Amino acid sequence: MLEASPASIEEACDRLANRQLFIRSSGVHAAPNGSASAHYEFRHSLYRQALYRSISGLNRSKLHISLGERLIPLCAAGRPELASELALHFEEGRDYEQATRYLMLTAENATRRFSHPVAIQILRRALELVPALAPATGLELEIQILQRMGDLHFTLGEMSDSAASYEKAADRAAKAGLKAAQVDALARLAFPAWYLDPARGSEVSEQALEVSRDLTDPLLVAQTQLAAASFRLLYDSWSKEDQETCVRADETIRRMGGSRIPQNVFYICVQLVQGDYQKALKHTEALIVTTTNPIVRILGLTTKCLILLPCGRFGEVLRLVRTGTELAEKNGEDPWIHIYCEAWLRTLCFDFDGVRRLSEIIMRSNAEQHALRARTIATVASGYAELQQGNYDQALQCFAYVRDFRTTPKFFLHWHWRMHAELGATEARLSAGDLENARREADGFLESALSTADPNMRALAWEMKSRVARAEKDFDSDKEYVHNALAILDRFDIPVAAWRVHASAWKFYSYTEEHARAEGHRARAKELIMRIANSFERDEPLRESLLAAPAVRRVFGEATSA
Numbered sequence: 001m002l003e004a005s006p007a008s009i010e011e012a013c014d015r016l017a018n019r020q021l022f023i024r025s026s027g028v029h030a031a032p033n034g035s036a037s038a039h040y041e042f043r044h045s046l047y048r049q050a051l052y053r054s055i056s057g058l059n060r061s062k063l064h065i066s067l068g069e070r071l072i073p074l075c076a077a078g079r080p081e082l083a084s085e086l087a088l089h090f091e092e093g094r095d096y097e098q099a100t101r102y103l104m105l106t107a108e109n110a111t112r113r114f115s116h117p118v119a120i121q122i123l124r125r126a127l128e129l130v131p132a133l134a135p136a137t138g139l140e141l142e143i144q145i146l147q148r149m150g151d152l153h154f155t156l157g158e159m160s161d162s163a164a165s166y167e168k169a170a171d172r173a174a175k176a177g178l179k180a181a182q183v184d185a186l187a188r189l190a191f192p193a194w195y196l197d198p199a200r201g202s203e204v205s206e207q208a209l210e211v212s213r214d215l216t217d218p219l220l221v222a223q224t225q226l227a228a229a230s231f232r233l234l235y236d237s238w239s240k241e242d243q244e245t246c247v248r249a250d251e252t253i254r255r256m257g258g259s260r261i262p263q264n265v266f267y268i269c270v271q272l273v274q275g276d277y278q279k280a281l282k283h284t285e286a287l288i289v290t291t292t293n294p295i296v297r298i299l300g301l302t303t304k305c306l307i308l309l310p311c312g313r314f315g316e317v318l319r320l321v322r323t324g325t326e327l328a329e330k331n332g333e334d335p336w337i338h339i340y341c342e343a344w345l346r347t348l349c350f351d352f353d354g355v356r357r358l359s360e361i362i363m364r365s366n367a368e369q370h371a372l373r374a375r376t377i378a379t380v381a382s383g384y385a386e387l388q389q390g391n392y393d394q395a396l397q398c399f400a401y402v403r404d405f406r407t408t409p410k411f412f413l414h415w416h417w418r419m420h421a422e423l424g425a426t427e428a429r430l431s432a433g434d435l436e437n438a439r440r441e442a443d444g445f446l447e448s449a450l451s452t453a454d455p456n457m458r459a460l461a462w463e464m465k466s467r468v469a470r471a472e473k474d475f476d477s478d479k480e481y482v483h484n485a486l487a488i489l490d491r492f493d494i495p496v497a498a499w500r501v502h503a504s505a506w507k508f509y510s511y512t513e514e515h516a517r518a519e520g521h522r523a524r525a526k527e528l529i530m531r532i533a534n535s536f537e538r539d540e541p542l543r544e545s546l547l548a549a550p551a552v553r554r555v556f557g558e559a560t561s562a
Contacts, residue, residue: 006037013040022047065093075102080109096132100141103129107148111294114331116152123149143169143181147188154191155294157336157370163192183212183220187227191295194235198410205231222252230266233273235412238452246270265299269413272307275455275492281307298324298337305341309348310456312495312528315535317345318542336370343377347384347420348496349542350549355381373411376402380417383424388550392432399425419448419457426464435472442468455492459485463497463504470508482508499528503555525555 017025017040026039042048055063068089075082087102103126110119123145130138130145150165166189173182186208194201205228212224226249229242246267265287271280284307288300301324305317321342328335339358346354359378383398402408402421422445429438442465449461466481485501488494502525509518529552536543546552 010038013038016040022051061093063093064089065095068093068095068098075105080105083109091129096129097134097137097141100126100129100133100145104141104145104148108292111152112292114327114333116156116294116331116333120149120152123152139172139176139178143173143178143185146172147185150188150192151293151295155298157334159192159196163189163196166192179211179215180217180220183208183215183224186211187224188295190227190231194231195412198235201231201235219253219256219258222249222256223258225249226253226267230270233270234266235410235414237415238273243270243274243453265296265303268300268303269306272303272310274453275494277307277311277493302337302341306344309344310494310496312532313535314345314349314532314542314546315537315540317341318536318540321345340373340377343374343381346542346545347377347381349546350384350388350552351542351545352381352385352388354542354545372409376408376411376414376417379408380420380424383421383428387424387428387431390431392428395428396425399428415448415452416454416457419445419452422448423460423464426468430468430471435468438468438471455488456494456497459488459492459494459497459501462488463501466504466508470511475508475512478508479512495528495532499525499532499555500551502528503551506555522555529555 013023014025016023020043022043023040024043026041028036029039030036052060068086071082071086071089075086083102083105087099087106090096090102091099103122107119107122107126110116110122126145127142130142132138133141146165146169150162150169153159153162153165166185170182170185170189173179173185186204190201190204190208193204208224209221209228212221215221226246229245229249233239233242233246250267268280268283268287271283281304284300284304287296288304291297291300301320305320308314308317308320321338324338325335325342328338339361343355343358346352346358356378359374359381379398379402383395383402386392386395386398399421403418403425408414408418422441426438426441426445429435429441442461446461446465449457452458462481462485466478466485469475469477469481482501482505486505489498489501502521505521506518506525509515509521529547533543533546536546
């Protein structure tokens with residue numbers, strides 16, 4: 001700091017160390033710039049504190065600033081871990097703007113290590129420095145800090161805190177007349193707002209759209225339209241209008257060379273619901289690799305699981321879920337979103353007891369914010385468990401609970417789970433021999449499925465219609481419905497739904513004594529089931545749960561532990 005030569009400094013330190021007074025040599029280490037350098041340390045922290053305090057406040061500040069300025073090039077050249085040291089030096093040097101910026105970089109470093117609670121604490125310290133900044137700079141940084149805190153709280157499943165941070169950022173931007181920043185903050189606020197209360201989420205999305213139209217920025221308008229329409233499709237109900245809005249907005253964004261802002265990760269979910277699995281997977285993996293935003297990363301990983309599930313890649317989903325859960329628990333975080341994915345996977349593997357156990361964990365960890373979704377998944381699983389045991393009235397009660405908007409309000413993909421409940425109710429009626437009500441339920445399920453673009457639900461709805469028709473000895477309708485389901489399989493690779501459709505086709509052609517066709521469909525059903533099962537490790541219990549399910553065993557007509 002005194003601009004003396006390194007050799008003379010080392011010589012002076014050697015003399016002091018040899019006298020064994022207050023410093024000692026600690027060997028040769030790498031300096032911040034990577035070169036070899038002699039290092040020394042105080043024999044006791046009291047010596048350091050006494051000498052530090054003996055320097056006047058003004059000189060201390062100057063020395064801190066000087067050291068900070070010398071470290072900046074090293075930090076920028078690939079040593080981001082120096083950010084926390086830089087923040088300390090600039091704060092002690094009273095350069096609060098630099099201190100705030102390096103605290104934000106320190107929080108980014110913590111986020112990259114998945115230490116999200118630590119990152120939030122760092123950002124809170126950065127917020128405390130904002131009042132000492134020039135008003136314009138302080139406002140800009142405050143909005144950024146609040147948005148980053150909102151991102152981190154969402155990632156931790158702390159939805160109320162996330163919404164509060166975004167809302168404050170939006171209010172600060174609105175009062176300052178920063179409409180672009182206000183739109184960005186409102187679009188982010190939509191994430192927790194839709195999660196906590198779809199009505200509030202819709203209100204926030206409409207506000208973001210309204211403010212964006214006041215700006216001469218067609219790219220921002222398109223991005224906001226895409227986010228708002230995607231939220232409505234996934235949290236409210238599927239509509240052709242919103243689907244077309246998404247397509248037009250996405251085309252505008254790509255035509256104008258715009259990047260996908262964090263909010264539009266939900267459009268990938270729209271793509272997967274439509275059966276565009278390869279496109280959705282490509283976009284998701286690109287986001288996961290390139291993003292530094294914690295929301296985009298965690299939602300990207302979750303979306304990847306949702307893409308892989310209908311594709312029958314259960315083993316990959318299980319590995320992603322376990323890795324995410326272990327990482328969250330290692331950092332002392334609630335693995336809420338990973339547990340949801342695992343619950344969905346276990347439902348498809350007929351492990352209904354496992355689903356209920358996971359749902360209980362979610363409700364114990366944060367009942368207020370996550371109970372609705374957890375309770376719904378658990379109730380669907382309970383209904384199928386009762387159905388397997390022949391308890392049809394109890395199964396119908398479970399499915400009715402999920403379908404009733406008074407007991408089960410809207411949440412992310414709520415309509416998907418309601419259709420699962422419709423499917424389960426039809427199964428229960430059919431298994432109980434109540435053909436009239438089974439036909440009514442099947443008609444309702446088909447209507448619901450055709451109102452969406454989900455090829456899985458459409459295929460399952462036609463397959464269920466064929467089974468009801470077969471039970472009523474209406475083989476002409478049975479044939480029509482089976483062919484409708486098979487036509488969907490010609491356009492989409494959806495093995496989880498496809499094996500059921502082929503199993504139904506096997507049954508139909510067996511009844512009509514077209515044995516070659518029947519065995520062909522049965523063989524295809526077996527092949528698809530084993531493709532799904534073999535995505536797991538050989539000794540994975542979920543593999544055994546899938547193969548031991550009654551519906552699967554009927555296809556094989558034999559033990560299926562192979």
